[in-house]
Amino acid sequence: MNRHSVVPPSARATNALDAAHPGEMGTASLTADEYALFAEFATPRRVTAGERLFHRGDHGATMFVVAQGTVDLDFGDDLTAKSLGPGEFFGELALLIGDHARSAGAVMAEAGVLLVLQQAEFESLVERNPRMLAQFLRRTIMRVVLNEQSLIRRLRLRNEELQSALDHLHATTHQLNQTEELIRTDDLTGLYNRRGLTLHLQESRAIGMPASLGLLLVDCDRFKQVNDEHGHLAGDRVLQSVANILRSVAGPDDIPCRLGGDEFCLLITADQPEKVMRYADFIVSTTQGLLQVPQSPPHVCPVSVGACLIDPASDWNAWYAQADAALYRAKRLGGNRVEWQDGDPAHG
């Protein structure tokens, strides 16, 4: 027993690889001879379970060897935590470098005895057995290097995991965007559906509505008859044709939409009734023109249009009521025509 009377550890066979096994923070065991040498010069310290020796980041200059008990090292973040038992050492970089920020926090998991080595004691130890100390330092350096490599490997792995999480997130975002697009779109015609229009209006209000808008409400005339006489598929094709006419007249900032059934609308940027009427006339005259070339089943049907200028500050219900009143008049007058909001004879 040495002058400090500590219990010797069960000596471990220690070589450089044993001291730093790849993939984990290297173990740090003294050989039996080293332990005996360290014990001769170190100061033993009794420690209780739960006692904190230092926090991560604390500056220190002492090294510890576990004589009895267990100490837990916590490297913080999600790095591996480690438990050290008798014969294992820690804090050696603080001793070798001096005033070194601890890379781990240390807490006693079990009560025991630690051998504490300060700079002066370490120097005495070097003088006593330089050869053994050189071997110890070689192992220590090797352990630091292997730990570093292990850390780099883990960081690379973490990087790859993060990259794959990011890719996954991109894919999910893309899917969500596609799903949102689908939710906004009418299956049959590819135009916005009513929900798409509502969302578009919400977004437009958030970023600022155009100063002036026109609305066309477009409804197929006697469309039920197409279904009844030629079947639902023929009816579908007619609806697609009407949608295509709206799409072809719409500018990049205009919103053609299928409100449901055989009812469509076209929201346009316009500050003059003439512009709104040009759009409306184009729609009605295009269907009329196509009907000049009769097909069976028909590829289009006549439409009625209610047209108006609307106040961007008021809501959709107000706009719809305005355009619907005009559309109602167009229907009552026999359809296949445009009616202006207030029945202005110039546009009637």
Ligand SMILES: Nc1nc2c(ncn2[C@@H]2O[C@H](COP(=O)(O)OP(=O)(O)OP(=O)(O)O)[C@@H](O)[C@H]2O)c(=O)[nH]1
């Ligand atoms: N083919 C087809 N028919 C539809 C679709 N959605 C609604 N319909 C039909 O559209 C028809 C609309 O009938 P109505 O509202 O009476 O319209 P209409 O026959 O044009 O009558 P008016 O507007 O008064 O001229 C109904 O028969 C619905 O079943 C669809 O997606 N495809």
